[in-house]
Amino acid sequence: MKGFTFARKACAPLALAAVLAGCASAPPDQFYTLSDSGSVPAPAAGAGRTYIEMRPVTVPDQVRRNQMVVAKGEGQVDLLEHHRWASKLDDQIGSALSLGIAAQLGAVDVYSNPAPAGAPIYRISASVQRFESKLDDYALIDTVWSVRRAGDQAVLTCRSVFRESAGSGHAGLVAGHRAALAKLSARIADGVRAQVAGQAPAC
Numbered sequence: 001m002k003g004f005t006f007a008r009k010a011c012a013p014l015a016l017a018a019v020l021a022g023c024a025s026a027p028p029d030q031f032y033t034l035s036d037s038g039s040v041p042a043p044a045a046g047a048g049r050t051y052i053e054m055r056p057v058t059v060p061d062q063v064r065r066n067q068m069v070v071a072k073g074e075g076q077v078d079l080l081e082h083h084r085w086a087s088k089l090d091d092q093i094g095s096a097l098s099l100g101i102a103a104q105l106g107a108v109d110v111y112s113n114p115a116p117a118g119a120p121i122y123r124i125s126a127s128v129q130r131f132e133s134k135l136d137d138y139a140l141i142d143t144v145w146s147v148r149r150a151g152d153q154a155v156l157t158c159r160s161v162f163r164e165s166a167g168s169g170h171a172g173l174v175a176g177h178r179a180a181l182a183k184l185s186a187r188i189a190d191g192v193r194a195q196v197a198g199q200a201p202a203c
Helices: 002-025 089-105 169-196
Strands: 030-032 050-054 067-073 076-085 107-109 121-134 138-149 156-165
Touching: 030 169, 050 089, 050 169, 067 169, 089 107, 089 121, 089 169, 121 169, 138 169, 156 169
Parallel strands: 030 076, 050 107, 050 121, 067 121
Antiparallel strands: 067 076, 121 138, 138 156
């Protein structure tokens, strides 16, 4: 029994050392954002200013989280604990679209703030049907979106799918998704622009 006790005590420091070594070798968490970090032009001034209202974006439940979800194989995905979005994916996409559309139009997003009395407001909704990520391969976003001037019954509803090549690693994948969202922002901005001009918008 004394020998067993000695062996158990001797093993305890070794076990602790193994745990500490495992913690030391764990990779640090990496955080990513989908919003463009480049300069955003100032909104247009005066009567020509456009006001938009970017509604909260919806995304599929399987990707509505902080962790990146990447395709692994046929019908399989990996949940990457150490590679995370800076906030939940629906918030990331909503912020990227708000900034991107506002930049395209020189507009102000008044979703969280009141607009001037009598100013026309263009309400934008977006529902992401698919948000696919494959490392070193592609980034895809498939979205149903709509634009409607507040108070009007007419609404433009479209579906846009953008598939971009992804560069190397996780940063390359994020860059692919940013490129797809930039194209989606431009497409939605075209819909708003047509309505502002009183044209019959088309997808």
